[in-house]
Amino acid sequence: MYGWIWRHLPGNAWVRGVISLVLVLAVVYALFQYVFPWAEPLLPFGDVTVDGESAGGAGADQ
Amino acid sequence: MSVRLVVRTFSELCITAGALIILFVVYFLFWTGVKAADAAEGEIDALQSQWAREPVAPAPPPASPEASPSKSPDPVPYRAGKPFATMHIPRFGADWEWPVLENTAVGTLKKGLGHYSATARPGDTGNFAVAGHRRTYGDPFKDFPRLRPGDAVVVNDGTTWFTYRVAKKPHRTVPTDTAVVDPVPRGSGFEGAGRYLTLTTCEPEWGSSHRLIAWAHLDATRPVGDGRPPELTD
Numbered sequence: 001m002y003g004w005i006w007r008h009l010p011g012n013a014w015v016r017g018v019i020s021l022v023l024v025l026a027v028v029y030a031l032f033q034y035v036f037p038w039a040e041p042l043l044p045f046g047d048v049t050v051d052g053e054s055a056g057g058a059g060a061d062q
Numbered sequence: 063m064s065v066r067l068v069v070r071t072f073s074e075l076c077i078t079a080g081a082l083i084i085l086f087v088v089y090f091l092f093w094t095g096v097k098a099a100d101a102a103e104g105e106i107d108a109l110q111s112q113w114a115r116e117p118v119a120p121a122p123p124p125a126s127p128e129a130s131p132s133k134s135p136d137p138v139p140y141r142a143g144k145p146f147a148t149m150h151i152p153r154f155g156a157d158w159e160w161p162v163l164e165n166t167a168v169g170t171l172k173k174g175l176g177h178y179s180a181t182a183r184p185g186d187t188g189n190f191a192v193a194g195h196r197r198t199y200g201d202p203f204k205d206f207p208r209l210r211p212g213d214a215v216v217v218n219d220g221t222t223w224f225t226y227r228v229a230k231k232p233h234r235t236v237p238t239d240t241a242v243v244d245p246v247p248r249g250s251g252f253e254g255a256g257r258y259l260t261l262t263t264c265e266p267e268w269g270s271s272h273r274l275i276a277w278a279h280l281d282a283t284r285p286v287g288d289g290r291p292p293e294l295t296d
Contacts, residue, residue, distance in 0.1 A: 001071055001075070002074055028085065031085055031089070032085075032089055032093060036085075036086055036089040036090075036093075039086070040089075040090065040094075041168060043090075047237065047264050047270035048166075048171065048193045048194060048195055048196065048262060048263045048264045048273070049176070049237075049262060049273075050193075050235070050237055050238070050239055050242055050273050050275070051166070051240060
């Protein structure tokens, strides 16, 4: 998988290295910005109210 | 398709999954805190510039909190998700300051503490109930179990400093026990109407099977013009 990506990147080793780094950063950014905020309410650590609802539920009277 | 290719692809997938999990832990333990600190600071700044722009509602009589049963007859309602006060708890650290925002929605609690909309306002007769994260999003209530009777919980709504005193050690209950935020909270030992404060967070620290509750009653008020209350200046 990673070998396949590496082989299909253009340029010499240095250019490929830079492009790889940019790709990795883009993936991390997408994860932190979109994927993790979506996944996080599925875990129970955010339940701090006594309204009896589960994670993702709204507060006392929304 | 050789065995070598299958093994290699499987290994790469395992490494990818491991990296994802590590990144998620970093996000959860570290990045949410960075975001919450940033958001809370922004909310406090917004609040202070708002207080500087427009003097908030008429201040209640500074002396004797027991004197008048109700202050202004029809106060402006708080706007959902917006800050209206700051909270200080010296037990959690001298620089522990968080904004209190209206409602307890998930998005609101990412930016600070959340006020149960159906409960009283700070200083009013009834129960001013506030929820906060114990872990992640800045860990505002990380030291919750360290609260002890007599500890100060100070709230500033722009006109008045309200100093509440914790009544007893934190109480453990179940998430459906909504009576703990009643005007006279059940289990608190308080009897009859009064000016109470309730804090709620999750219990155990990294779980959600229970809730931890702390109750306090209004001890003193002080107009903001008179400076910070002694609890915060020591």
